[in-house]
Amino acid sequence: MSSLLEQLIEAFRVLPGVGQKTAQRMAYHVLERERDGGRRLAAALADAVERVGHCGRCRDFSESEVCATCASASRDAQQLCVVESPADRLAIEQATGYRGLYFVLQGRLSPLDGIGPREIGLDRLDTRLGEGEVQELIIATNPTVEGEATAHYLAQLARQHRVKPSRLAHGVPLGGELEYVDRGTLSHAFGSRSEMA
Amino acid sequence: MSSLLEQLIEAFRVLPGVGQKTAQRMAYHVLERERDGGRRLAAALADAVERVGHCGRCRDFSESEVCATCASASRDAQQLCVVESPADRLAIEQATGYRGLYFVLQGRLSPLDGIGPREIGLDRLDTRLGEGEVQELIIATNPTVEGEATAHYLAQLARQHRVKPSRLAHGVPLGGELEYVDRGTLSHAFGSRSEMA
CATH class of the missing domain: 1.10.8.420 (RecR Domain 1)
Known part of the structure; x- marks a missing residue:
């Protein structure tokens, strides 16, 4: 050959x-x-x-200093959605009508791998929350052990700045059949049941 | 983005x-x-x-005028194996101990798509068989309708030059279960059964 x-x-x-x-x-x-x-x-x-480098505001991939989303005047700067990766950001952007801004961790807290708050840019997020513009921190890390730990840390950070932390809902996926939903999800969905109107 | x-x-x-x-x-x-x-x-x-262009002898991909296989003195020039694509050639080279040479059609006869003998290099194969060195033409086109038609054409071409045409054996794959073998293959294998020694 x-x-x-x-x-x-x-x-x-x-x-x-x-x-x-x-x-x-x-x-x-x-x-x-x-x-x-x-x-x-x-x-x-x-x-x-x-x-292609990283946006100085949200750490998403960008070829300019500040990415198009962060630079846009039509996005709502009071909401900030935190995701682990650019792919997660894209999934949310494509699936939802979200008009706020994003913050991309480019990872998740993982002390055993030497990934602490600084490595995922939380010092920068801290400064950003301190600026006072953000009212709600939408935490969209993955529902894994490390993602949940990161979410917990992020929620504390938000509360320190009197910003409201929120978390994506977990439960049975739409169109899924109960029979095939994993136990952890089903147990969570059962425990978090809500009253029907 | x-x-x-x-x-x-x-x-x-x-x-x-x-x-x-x-x-x-x-x-x-x-x-x-x-x-x-x-x-x-x-x-x-x-x-x-x-x-990367094509070898002048066998039409396989090559960055030189003649590919390494065709230029090798240790290959048996009396056997010529005809395949449809470079990937087929590679599969044979990796799976078998074949030491002869190859000829890569880069396609198969398909008159409806305007692919005739010239388009798959059969004029060149004709010249090559005419040189008299090749003794056996091993036809390894795919067992599809077009591959079979091409094989038929190749066998005729070989006979014109008094070269022995041969074809890969068809039948039940090793390790396959009869129950899951398709009808055509099973029917062929049944009809082509051979006496056990």
């Missing part, structure tokens, strides 16, 4: 979920049918890797 | 089996954790797209 081709296959394996077979298929596909697309991908990748 | 990031996500969709969600995951993964890998991928891709 051509060594450039071997290098390409090896290089594709850097992508998540791509093993040897998939990497081969990708390399062959690009060379057989998508050379132009391959050129565009190479250019977009080189560009993004060099030029 | 950053427009460089949007471009990157869009560019990833050129890869086979990659939709919007996977493209997002890939872009975020590279930017969050694999910037060096991303740089390498961009460079390998740009390089391969520009410099």
Whole structure:
């Protein structure tokens, strides 16, 4: 096999979920049918890797000092939604009608891995809450052990600044069947039942 | 979202089996954790797209005039295995102990799509068989309707040059259970049963 081709296959394996077979298929596909697309991908990748940094306000990916969302005058600066990753931010932005701002932790508290408040930008969040504009801190960390610990920490931080902390509702997913919902979720949903109007 | 990031996500969709969600995951993964890998991928891709062409002998991908396999003195030039794609060639090379040479059609006969003998290099294969060195043409096209038609055509071409055509065996896969083998395969395997020694 051509060594450039071997290098390409090896290089594709850097992508998540791509093993040897998939990497081969990708390399062959690009060379057989998508050379132009391959050129565009190479250019977009080189560009993004060099030029995409983090927004100075919300820590989301951004190629400018302050990202478009943070710079927008039409967003409500009184609400601040904290998420673990840019992907979580995008999911919320696409699924909900939320018009407030975001803060991206780029991680979660994980003392065993040496990830403390500073590593996830909480010093900056602290300053931000101190500015007095934010009224509600919507905590949208993942419902994992570390995400919950981070949520707890964030709620305390909010209360210190007299900002109202809130948390996404947990429970049975819409369209899900009780039979297939995991025990933890079902138990939580049962305990958190609300009266019907 | 950053427009460089949007471009990157869009560019990833050129890869086979990659939709919007996977493209997002890939872009975020590279930017969050694999910037060096991303740089390498961009460079390998740009390089391969520009410099990988086809071997003048076997039509497989190659960055030189003649690929390493065709140029190798240790391969048996009396056997020539015809496959549809570079991926098929690689699968045979990795799974079997075959020491002969290959010829890669880069397609299959498909008159309705305007793919005739010339488009899959059969004029070149014709010349090659005419040189007299090849003794056996191992036909390893896929067992699809078009692959079978191509195999039939190839066998005729071989016979014209007094070269022995052979075809990969079809039947029940090793480790497969009869119950789950498709009807066509089972019927073929039944009809092609061989006496046990």
